[in-house]
Amino acid sequence: MSTMEGYNFAYLDEQTKRMIRRALLKAVAIPGHQIPFGSREMPLPYGWGTGGIQVTAAVLGPQDVLKVIDQGADDTTNAVSIRRFFARTAGVATTTDTAAATLIQTRHRIPEMKLRDDQIIVYQVPQPEPLSRLEPSRAETRRMHALAEYGLMHVKLYEDITRFGHVAISYDYPVMVNGRHLMAPSPIPAFDNPKMHMMPALQLFGAGREKRIYAIPPYTSVVSLDFDDHPFRTTRAPQCCGLCGADNSYLDEIVIDDRGGRLYVCSDTDFCETRRAAGHTGSESPEALAAE
């Protein structure tokens, strides 16, 4: 595919990309630490991935194969538009196949497939400051990060256990990166948190509106906060995927009729399709329904 006339490769000008790459280098050097950067106006609204798209533009090369997912799916509006945006402005190859991608931009999920050390994953981040709901002053939260004073986050966990009997954070579950920085993992489900720990792929985080970039280098420890007597636990719907029968993937719940009918399917569409192509079937898959 040829690139559009009149645009620089991957939309952003080279000086902007250079600025973002410098921020990325700093971010990789201090895992989990938020680096300010001069976020640009992008041709999509805040909250749709302006941070992620700028990071992707800055690290994208002509040989890269790009995959974009939104809530694990390749076919949702956000994913389709961002994928087409880079296909037109950079002319790079795109794919929905997790294994074939070299660069994955994601919103709210980490692919089920284990990522490799030749891949980069870029997260879209709405709120990079994990302490934002607890401490309104940004000057104070920066000081808390500088002095590693993270007792306040545990006060939040304490309150959750007191009120609900367990930590009731289901997404954007705070993590400690490299034993030093408290970090918001972007709104991925807590189910995905363990995947970040010692991940071979480079993880980059971009928050466009908040103008922050942070990163986790490959093979870095990422530990979800917990109490000794209330250890971190992941949760998922107890069902199996209706299409591929997977019992270990994160599921979406889809209402299929007006009589309370529900279908549980893998939120990672590529994972689900790969399994079905390999012959796995679930209780609601076309093959199973045809056999009835």
Next chain:
Amino acid sequence: MTVDPDILLSARGLNLSFGAIPALVNVDADLWPGEMLAIVGESGSGKTTLLNVLSGKLRPQSGVVTYRDPAGALHDVHAMPQPALRALHRSDWGFVHQNPRENLRMAVSAGGNVGERLMAQGKRHYGHIREAAIDWLQQVEIDPARVDDLPRTFSGGMLQRLQIARTLVTHPRLVFMDEPTGGLDVSVQARLLDLIRSLVRRLGIAAVLVTHDLAVARLLADRIIVMQRGEVVEAGLTDQVLDDPAHPYTQLLVSSVLQA
């Protein structure tokens, strides 16, 4: 400078002025372990400024504040790096504000408020933190059944007691109190004073107490400093100063107390 080997906190030659207004003029103060020092004086005499300078919150224009840590090493409070000073405030020191709402987290339950300092110190066992919180609520005479209630449902006296529990949970050696009974009605004040006195005596805490109320000073303090326009006009044992005031200003203060 030579310092008494037992002394806990020592200030020498403190000077601070806000523009043309002198807040501290050549102030010296000493505090020994386990004793309570009251700073009294009228409004604007520099009491709270002195407290803030002693606790390292405010930097004097000249003078030194020295603190002896549990290991016996001396620290110049204003030359300490900020992380060390903040760590001191979280563990060895405590600060009780006049308005408990400044210190408490109003959106966090009573138990969470008491446990915060423990968690800041790295305690990571929910059950133990909760036990400590309940224990401390009992020590400050708050019904342990209210451990999960939000502070906004507490009365003014309970809030002040909750603040004290939150401060003392880490067993500090030194507590700074800024008018701890201000804004409370007289019967609540009496109970609170009684509570502070028994806790401080039992735990062997040293305290610096700012108050304009001579009755509070007489009830709680071992020694007293009388301030006027930033200067220490009289200092000594509480009973000695209040029963036999030497300085005219102290005489005026003592004689102006209403006799009920």
